[in-house]
Amino acid sequence: MQIGDLMMESGVQFGTSGARGRVEDMTDRVCYAYTLGFLRYCVAIGVLQAGGEVALAGDYRPSTGRILQACAQAVADAGHRPRYLGRIPSPALAAFGLGQGLPSLMVTGSHIPDDRNGIKFNLPGGEILKADEAGIRAQTVALPPGLFTPEGDLMPAAARPLPAEDPAGYRAYVARYLDFFPAGCLAGMSIGLYEHSSVAREALYEVLTGLGARVERLGRSEVFIPVDTEAIRPEDARLGREWAATGCYQALVSADGDGDRPLISDERGEWLRGDITGILCARHLGAQGVATPVSCNTALEKTGWFRAVRRTRIGSPYVIEGMTALKAAGLAPVVGYEANGGFLTATDLVSDGRRLPALPTRDALLVPIALLLAARDQGLSLSALASSLPPRFTASDRLKDFPTALSQARLHPLSVGDGVSDLAAAEELFGACFGPVAAIDTTDGVRLTFATEEIAHLRPSGNAPELRAYTEADSLERAWEMNRQCLEILAGWRG
DSSP, X not given: OBHHHHHHHHOOEEETTEEEEETTTSOHHHHHHHHHHHHHHHHHTTSOOTTOEEXXXXXXXXXXXXXXXXXXXXXXXXXXXXXXXXXXXXHHHHHHHHHHTOOEEEEOOTTSOTTEEEEEEEETTEEOOHHHHHHHHTOBOOOOTTSBOTTSOBOTTTOOOOOOOOTHHHHHHHHHHHHHSOTTTTTTOEEEEEEETOTTHHHHHHHHHHTTOEEEEEEEOSSOOOOOSSSOOHHHHHHHHHHHTTTOOSEEEEEOTTSOSEEEEOTTSOBOOHHHHHHHHHHHTTOSEEEEETTSOTHHHHHOOOSEEEEEOSSHHHHHHHHHHXXXXXXXXXXXXXXXXXXXXXXXXXXXXXXXXXXXXXXSSHHHHHHHXXXXXXXXXXXXXXXXXXXXXXXXXXXXXXXXXXXXXXXXGGEEETTEEOHHHHHHHHHHHHOOEEEEXXXXXXXXXXXXXXXXXXXXXXXSSOEEEEEEESSHHHHHHHHHHHHHHXXXXXX
């Protein structure tokens, strides 16, 4: 069967972060076939030899163990050696693959509810890009007869257990930060660690305490909690304020389910947006070039801190492409970030003779360390550090269970193709709330800039049936009011 046909048949398709779908659709048969397609592609492009190792890891979702087993069996049946690194963060797996020259795959659905799951694929040089997705989709695979039940489960008699867990990936990831940052650089700081069900919770604790901080573990859960760093749940907003109200912490730190998107709050328990932490982190690291999606806060350009900024479509593959272009232009350091907080490095970082190797995939450890150090260096609280940026504020939320096809159909009249946008149509829909439309950017979705310089950006999610709204204004209250109004308008699009 061809992987592209399997996508259509199963409903498990590529989004912005790998293949994702409903758990009931991600049968052992589907996950096994996807893995075979990835392996065949790796062999075809010369990055995997017969008998070569393939690294695997996963998050804490209930379905992850079963899917890992199916993926590992596909690796072994294809004549390669599965190396199981355990339940570790996605960037830990990617960093290990980069360091060892191994392809790898991470079983995770990231921040989305646990009725869904997914598989992220990495080549030895980093996560797959859009061209690689096309190459995997074109692969044809043959499934061994008698391996699966009619329902798509592995036959009990044929199923192999996962290999023994290898701690090398986790240990290398923790050492990556303890070896780069100065010993004791966080001494005297008190941090609350919101653990929930993030697979990054152990690494965050070990690194932060290893650098000298006093860390209190908070909110640990053995049940999966879909913490979305880009659309903070009311429960998480409330928890942040309650914990901060004790006066015990200078910051709260957390991450999403697979540990590639950080979440950090100021001393008041207010969670900072990823496109704010990204700017501050990039500055502390001395970046010359920054790549970031078109949806992120325009305070980036207004600071004047960076030699070059490259705006991209939303999704880490596009940010990586943007970083690659900046690096090719001779800039260094080059970094990238997303509104979800994920931070990427395209070039090595060097400080006092210590080197942090480039990690061109989302990471959740670098950002909180950099922000805490930036605040200490400047003698500021985290809230004051964030307030040092130009006054531009963003808000984002989404309508769940909004089919992607419906989103695209509703947005299409605002962009009639070939880069031509319909200002009149946009103004008819949004003008009553926000005034005249000055410009439309269709780099990714539809981004409306109004005559007031306020912004509303509408886009279907790349990995879930959701319609997202991003808004930007000169005050946080106005940004959220705009977001509320946008969602009211969009809700009427359901028909």
